[in-house]
Amino acid sequence: MTGFLNIFKETGISSAYAVNRVKRLTKTPCGHLGTLDPLASGVLPVGVGNATRLFDYFLSKRKTYLARFRFGMTSDTLDEEGTKTYGGAIPSFEEIERALPAFLGEIDQIPPKYSAKSVNGRRGYELARSGEEFTLSAKRITVERFSLSGQTAPDEYAFEIVCGAGTYIRSLARDLAEALGTLGYMSALCRTASGAFTQETAVALDELTEENWKNYLIPTESVISLPVLESADGRLLNGVAVPVAAADGEYKLFVNGGFYGLARVSNGLAKAEKKLC
Numbered sequence: 001m002t003g004f005l006n007i008f009k010e011t012g013i014s015s016a017y018a019v020n021r022v023k024r025l026t027k028t029p030c031g032h033l034g035t036l037d038p039l040a041s042g043v044l045p046v047g048v049g050n051a052t053r054l055f056d057y058f059l060s061k062r063k064t065y066l067a068r069f070r071f072g073m074t075s076d077t078l079d080e081e082g083t084k085t086y087g088g089a090i091p092s093f094e095e096i097e098r099a100l101p102a103f104l105g106e107i108d109q110i111p112p113k114y115s116a117k118s119v120n121g122r123r124g125y126e127l128a129r130s131g132e133e134f135t136l137s138a139k140r141i142t143v144e145r146f147s148l149s150g151q152t153a154p155d156e157y158a159f160e161i162v163c164g165a166g167t168y169i170r171s172l173a174r175d176l177a178e179a180l181g182t183l184g185y186m187s188a189l190c191r192t193a194s195g196a197f198t199q200e201t202a203v204a205l206d207e208l209t210e211e212n213w214k215n216y217l218i219p220t221e222s223v224i225s226l227p228v229l230e231s232a233d234g235r236l237l238n239g240v241a242v243p244v245a246a247a248d249g250e251y252k253l254f255v256n257g258g259f260y261g262l263a264r265v266s267n268g269l270a271k272a273e274k275k276l277c
Contacts, residue, residue: 001028002049002276003217008202009036009044021205022046025213033058034194039079042191043202050276051220057262061195062144065161067186069173072155074183078112078170088182090155093148099179100146103172108138112170141167156187196223220276221252221259229263229270230254236263241271 009018015035023030031052033045042065047054072090075082091099113125113136142164149158161169170186177184192199203216229251233242236255246265253263253272261276 001026001214001217002051003220004051004197004223005046005048005208005213005216006197006202006218007044007046008199008204009041010204011039011041013205014038015044018044018205019046022048022208022213025208025210031055034063036191037079037189039081040189040191042189043194043197043199044191045194045197045223048217053261053274053276054220054224057224058195059165062162062164062193063167063191063195064193065163065169066149066190066192067159067161067169067173068152068156068188069159069176069184070153070156070187071177071180071182071184074174074177074185076113078174078185079189080185080187082185085183088177088184091180091182093151093157095180096148096157096176099176100148102179103146103176104143106140106142109141109168109171109175110138111136111168112174139166141165143167143172146172196225219259224252224262226250226252226262228252228254229265230257231270232256236260236270236272239272241269243268244270246270 005022007018007022009015015032019030019032026048028049029052031047033047033055036042036044045058072088073084073086075084143161145160145162147160149160152158161172169189173184173186208216227249229244229246231242231244231253232255234255235242236253237260244265248265248267251263251265251270253260261272262274263270263272
């Protein structure tokens with residue numbers, strides 16, 4: 001079986017735990033397409049079978065988050081779990097709105113020290129827990145939307161964020177607070193969309209059983225937003241480049257009417273890149 005299960009991960013469990021649950025139910029190799037921290041909830045697409053080969057394809061897809069940031073304090077993990085440090089004023093609604101445009105578009109962002117980023121072969125969270133001093137390099141990210149939704153507590157505000165790959169919402173909380181001359185951290189997070197996968201169509205882990213999980217399996221080709229390339233030339237299945245009347249680019253490949261995977265066309269020649277079925 002190959003396809004995707006659009007899991008809604010609850011807070012309190014890791015993404016790895018969710019994937020292992022799916023593996024036990026499906027009795028098939030599985031993998032997720034973007035980690036959610038245990039404190040976060042939301043959409044966690046899980047590839048079943050050969051669909052895991054699409055990780056690179058989905059890595060660049062936009063994601064949508066609903067987040068809450070708390071001001072006047074921070075933590076070493078930039079979320080609720082860490083050791084708190086207090087200080088700084090609580091910004092007003094208007095002050096936050098004026099600061100947000102500076103975080104739109106392509107910006108450089110330093111990941112949280114408590115993250116999976118590597119420094120000399122060791123994870124950032126390992127170094128941070130051991131008390132070692134280290135520096136993480138800034139990464140270029142893209143933020144398409146960063147809007148203020150409302151005030152949820154005297155020191156807390158809600159935001160909607162649409163961003164590209166590699167964006168740390170915890171770092172946005174830290175950097176927004178710094179721009180406002182105060183401290184801040186991410187107090188809650190829910191991912192409502194990841195590429196073609198949305199919260200509205202997600203299923204809770206507890207709803208899946210060995211008997212019904214196939215009912216929720218999403219065909220691989222239905223979540224790939226690429227043009228279709230159809231061919232009757234069976235040589236494509238053997239990795240041979242064949243002539244096609246198509247523009248250069250990446251395609252969903254159907255051979256003799258059946259979905260095969262992804263193909264790339266270059267200079268009038270198509271070649272299969274990923275076998276997914």
